Amino acid sequence: MLKIEHLGIAVKNLEQSNMLFTKLFGKAPYKLETVASEHVSTSFFMMGDSKIELLEATNTDSPIAKFIEKKGEGIHHIAFEVSDIYAEMKRLKSEGFTLLSEEPKKGADNKLICFLHPKTSNGVLIELCQEIK
Ligand code: ZN
Numbered sequence: 001m002l003k004i005e006h007l008g009i010a011v012k013n014l015e016q017s018n019m020l021f022t023k024l025f026g027k028a029p030y031k032l033e034t035v036a037s038e039h040v041s042t043s044f045f046m047m048g049d050s051k052i053e054l055l056e057a058t059n060t061d062s063p064i065a066k067f068i069e070k071k072g073e074g075i076h077h078i079a080f081e082v083s084d085i086y087a088e089m090k091r092l093k094s095e096g097f098t099l100l101s102e103e104p105k106k107g108a109d110n111k112l113i114c115f116l117h118p119k120t121s122n123g124v125l126i127e128l129c130q131e132i133k
Contacts, residue, residue, distance in 0.1 A: 001081070002081045002083060003050070003081050004078060004079070004080060004081075005080060005129050006050055006052060006053045006079045006109075007050070007051075007052055007053065007075060007077075007078055007079070008055055008076040008077040008078075008079065009052065009053065009054050009055065010074060010075075010076040011054050011055065011056050011073055012068060013056065014054055014056035017054050018032075025045055025052075028045075029044055029045050029054075030044055030045070031043065031044040033108045034058065036058075037105065037106070038062070038063070038105075038107070039058045039059050039061055039062030039063070039064070039065075040056065040057060040062055040064050040108075041056045041058055042054060042055050042056075042109075044108070053079070053108070055076060064076070077115070077124075077125040077127050078124060078127070079126075079127035079128070079129050080127070080129070082128050082130050083130065085112050085114060085128055085130040086104070088128055089104070089114050092128075097117075097120045097121065098116065098120045099115070100115040100116065100117055101114055101115070104130070106132075107127075110131060110132050111129040111130060111132060112129065112130045113127055113130075114127070116128070
């Protein structure tokens with residue numbers, strides 16, 4: 001894994017949270033994107049070499065809706081950049097981590113992504129991401 005690519009924060013209302021975090025960071029999000037397959041709307045703030053991603057559920061089937069129902073708003077996942085997501089998924093699987101998908105998916109912000117189940121990583125939901133070139 002190369003670096004922390006972004007932190008994901010689950011929010012109830014993206015529009016309100018965009019205003020809140022714009023005040024907090026002193027800058028606006030550089031991107032708003034809805035990922036239909038994941039049932040989320042997202043926004044991204046550039047923070048130096050890393051990013052903050054805000055995620056709002058677009059319907060009740062969304063993993064974000066389930067997360068907020070269980071735990072409330074807050075930090076949802078940590079995303080790490082990898083150079084070869086297929087190799088990293090294979091490596092982590094062989095190390096005993098549970099992957100949430102067998103193949104990488106197309107995520108927000110032009111990335112191939114895969115999540116690791118928090119049960120095999122001390123309760124932390126981890127996202128691997130590789131930029132699509
Ligand atoms: Zn993410």
